[in-house]
Amino acid sequence: MQIKPYERTAFYYETDQMGIIHHSNYIRWLEEARIDFMAKRGLSYDELERSGILIPVLGVSCDYRSSVVYNEAVIITVKVTSFTGIKFTAAYEITGKEDGRRKASASSKHCFVDRNWNPVKLKKMYPKIYEIFENALGEA
Amino acid sequence: MQIKPYERTAFYYETDQMGIIHHSNYIRWLEEARIDFMAKRGLSYDELERSGILIPVLGVSCDYRSSVVYNEAVIITVKVTSFTGIKFTAAYEITGKEDGRRKASASSKHCFVDRNWNPVKLKKMYPKIYEIFENALGEA
Amino acid sequence: MQIKPYERTAFYYETDQMGIIHHSNYIRWLEEARIDFMAKRGLSYDELERSGILIPVLGVSCDYRSSVVYNEAVIITVKVTSFTGIKFTAAYEITGKEDGRRKASASSKHCFVDRNWNPVKLKKMYPKIYEIFENALGEA
Amino acid sequence: MQIKPYERTAFYYETDQMGIIHHSNYIRWLEEARIDFMAKRGLSYDELERSGILIPVLGVSCDYRSSVVYNEAVIITVKVTSFTGIKFTAAYEITGKEDGRRKASASSKHCFVDRNWNPVKLKKMYPKIYEIFENALGEA
Numbered sequence: 001m002q003i004k005p006y007e008r009t010a011f012y013y014e015t016d017q018m019g020i021i022h023h024s025n026y027i028r029w030l031e032e033a034r035i036d037f038m039a040k041r042g043l044s045y046d047e048l049e050r051s052g053i054l055i056p057v058l059g060v061s062c063d064y065r066s067s068v069v070y071n072e073a074v075i076i077t078v079k080v081t082s083f084t085g086i087k088f089t090a091a092y093e094i095t096g097k098e099d100g101r102r103k104a105s106a107s108s109k110h111c112f113v114d115r116n117w118n119p120v121k122l123k124k125m126y127p128k129i130y131e132i133f134e135n136a137l138g139e140a
Numbered sequence: 141m142q143i144k145p146y147e148r149t150a151f152y153y154e155t156d157q158m159g160i161i162h163h164s165n166y167i168r169w170l171e172e173a174r175i176d177f178m179a180k181r182g183l184s185y186d187e188l189e190r191s192g193i194l195i196p197v198l199g200v201s202c203d204y205r206s207s208v209v210y211n212e213a214v215i216i217t218v219k220v221t222s223f224t225g226i227k228f229t230a231a232y233e234i235t236g237k238e239d240g241r242r243k244a245s246a247s248s249k250h251c252f253v254d255r256n257w258n259p260v261k262l263k264k265m266y267p268k269i270y271e272i273f274e275n276a277l278g279e280a
Numbered sequence: 281m282q283i284k285p286y287e288r289t290a291f292y293y294e295t296d297q298m299g300i301i302h303h304s305n306y307i308r309w310l311e312e313a314r315i316d317f318m319a320k321r322g323l324s325y326d327e328l329e330r331s332g333i334l335i336p337v338l339g340v341s342c343d344y345r346s347s348v349v350y351n352e353a354v355i356i357t358v359k360v361t362s363f364t365g366i367k368f369t370a371a372y373e374i375t376g377k378e379d380g381r382r383k384a385s386a387s388s389k390h391c392f393v394d395r396n397w398n399p400v401k402l403k404k405m406y407p408k409i410y411e412i413f414e415n416a417l418g419e420a
Numbered sequence: 421m422q423i424k425p426y427e428r429t430a431f432y433y434e435t436d437q438m439g440i441i442h443h444s445n446y447i448r449w450l451e452e453a454r455i456d457f458m459a460k461r462g463l464s465y466d467e468l469e470r471s472g473i474l475i476p477v478l479g480v481s482c483d484y485r486s487s488v489v490y491n492e493a494v495i496i497t498v499k500v501t502s503f504t505g506i507k508f509t510a511a512y513e514i515t516g517k518e519d520g521r522r523k524a525s526a527s528s529k530h531c532f533v534d535r536n537w538n539p540v541k542l543k544k545m546y547p548k549i550y551e552i553f554e555n556a557l558g559e560a
Contacts, residue, residue, distance in 0.1 A: 012315060012325070013164055013308045015157035017210060017469075022153050023477040024451070027444040028293045035292060045292065046351040049437075057443040061481040070157060071326040152455060152465065153448045157329075163337040164307040168433045171304070175432060185432070186491040189297075197303040201341040211466040293442050297435035297490060304433055350437060 003040050006033040006076045007097065010068050020067040026104055027060055030092050033076035034108065037090075041132050053120055053129070055110050058087070062106040066096075073097035080136040085123045087111045088133060091140075143180050146173040146216045147237065150208050160207040166244055167200055170232050173216035174248065177230075181272050193260055193269070195250050198227070202246035206236075213237035220276040225263045227251045228273060231280075283320050286313040286356045287377065290348050300347040306384055307340055310372050313356035314388065317370075321412050333400055333409075335390050338367070342386040346376075353377035359420040363413045365403045367391045371420075423460050426453040426496045427517065430488050440487040446524055447480055450512050453496035454528065457510075461552050473540055473549070475530050478507070482526040486516075493517035500556040505543045507531045508553060511560075 008029055016022040035045045048055070068074055075095050082089040092106040112120040122130040148169055156162040175185045188195070208214055215235050222229040227250065234244040252260040262270040288309055296302040315325045328335070348354055355375050362369040372386040392400040402410040428449055436442040455465045468475070488494055495515050502509040512526040532540040542550040 011308070012311055013156060013162050016153060017155035017157065017159045018474055018476065019157045020476075023480065024153055024444055024447040027447050027480075028291070031292055031444070044351075049350075054438055056438065056440075056487075057484055059481070059483040060443065060447075061479070063479040064477055067476075070329075071324075151448070151452055153451055158334055158336065160336075163340065164304055164311070167304040167307050167340075168431070171432055184491075189490075194298055196298065196300075196347075197344055199341070199343040200303065200307075201339070203339040204337055207336075210469075211464075293436060293444055295437035296433060297437060297439045299437045302433050 006036040006078070007073060008032060008076065009073045010070055012070055015070045020069055021072075023062070023064055026062055026064070026068075026094065026106065029074070029076060029094065030060065030062070030090075030106055030108055031057075033078050033092060034090055037078040037136075038132075041136055043129060043132050048129075052115050053126070054113050054115070054117075056113060056117075058109040058111055060106070060108045062104055064104050065102045068094075068096070068103050074103055079140040080133060081107070081140055083133045083137045085121060085130060085133075086119055088137075146176040146218070147213060148172060148216065149213045150210055152210055155210045160209055161212075163202070163204055166202055166204070166208075166234065166246065169214070169216060169234065170200065170202070170230075170246055170248055171197075173218050173232060174230055177218040177276075178272075181276055183269060183272055188269075192255050193266070194253050194255070194257075196253060196257075198249040198251055200246070200248045202244055204244050205242045208234075208236070208243050214243055219280040220273060221247070221280055223273045223277045225261060225270060225273075226259055228277075286316040286358070287353060288312060288356065289353045290350055292350055295350045300349055301352075303342070303344055306342055306344070306348075306374065306386065309354070309356060309374065310340065310342070310370075310386055310388055311337075313358050313372060314370055317358040317416075318412075321416055323409060323412050328409075332395050333406070334393050334395070334397075336393060336397075338389040338391055340386070340388045342384055344384050345382045348374075348376070348383050354383055360413060360416040361387070361420055363417045365401060365410060365413075366399055368413060368417075426456040426498070427493060428452060428496065429493045430490055432490055435490045440489055441492075443482070443484055446482050446484070446488075446514065446526065449494070449496060449514065450480065450482070450510075450526055450528055451477075453498050453512060454510055457498040457556075458552075461556055463549060463552055468549075472535050473546070474533050474535070474537075476533060476537075478529040478531055480526070480528045482524055484524050485522045488514075488516070488523050494523055499560040500553060501527070501560055503553045503557045505541060505550060505553075506539055508557075 010021045014021045014025045075097050077093045079091045081091045089109050094104040114120050150161045154161045154165045215237050217233045219231045221231045229249050232246040254260050290301045294301045294305045355377050357373045359371045361371045369389050374384040430441045434441050434445045495517050497513045499511045501511045509529050514524040
């Protein structure tokens, strides 16, 4: 089964006076794409948080290859590239929908914590979520 | 006693491709100025929230008179123009520090609520905070 | 003909520590909805800017009626409530897609300028754009 | 001579519903700190852009070590860790002013381009700017 990647069109307020999308917004787009990726695999981040699991960002890295301009549509693919049951890493490719150009390559690292910021071991406590990440890792 | 108004220099990421500060950022500056105004009168918004009082925004209005550009410093004056013990209204003037030009005139409406979003009557429950707002109203 | 209003789901990074969408983001949503409104009537803001017409914001006003939370979908209707050929005013209603609740009522004022920020008289110089706004005013 | 590092207090609108500063804002803080670093060494980014030199971001990386909360002051040190005359890399440490804790370690890569996005060779065309970066590299 092919799951559709995330698509996003750049907003006007995301531009800067260089006439391109400000680089900090890509980091926000990664979050959008990551949450969309989880949702399409049955994991609502919304419900996750309400059930007491937070997924903070431990690190983020982004290489900017070509500019995105206002109103340009980009496609963001997400892959889970590592998963330990306590942490995971995601890799992203941002590509122009029209021009097919690589816009950026990125990655982010995350852990699972409870409301007191204690680590959550998914396998034991949330086997269903564990399985979803295991499967996502298998897709990569 | 003259209390110094809030001063702020526009950041690069606040510009848009018109080459000016995007109008939505002024709304954020109002929040900065409002919180600074309270802090200078002895009310830490931080502590307020921790003690269980939230001050949500009921409404905001801003007239943009002349552009602010990147790296331009503005001075934001705040006045409490009405206060009922349950709600208050603030008025703002944003002025260029260098050119002395009026950049924007704005206002915002707020109420005081507890963590369950129930109204808080300051006079009875938090007389000290009530007094600070009463005094601020007197300054206007 | 019924033209579909703008729909938007709140992003995680638009929340604040009150647990709701920060009020400043609504001002950005208005821009998204306004640009979408124009696009659906044949006016690409992107092309407009490239052809030398800017539509700066002269004023904005927003009454917040109930909170929007993370991942909540809202529908934003736009009406052109006045149009002089040089300026226009838009009115907005933001409504929860699920709960049907009114989230916010807003308005914004705009003018048409060229790249040197001189007023543009649409009727004479850009009759087609003039007509689109005239028609949009008629819808209201 | 000791040049003071950049200091910044987290704004309310930079928080998210986890109750901490959203990670994307750190990327914006790096820009603030980098521009401040250049300004303190005689390079106004504002003037640089007006004279036709842009410094786009080629890549950014940030490891988040401990949370920053609303109203918390952080100190951001910047070092130029490589400089070729065409590109440079900067490294950053974000530290809590009060608690002295390491909040984040980051780096960013940049190049110098003209308004047509053609590379600018600083040594030949802008020897004074070249020298400033050479000296900054020496500080590291």
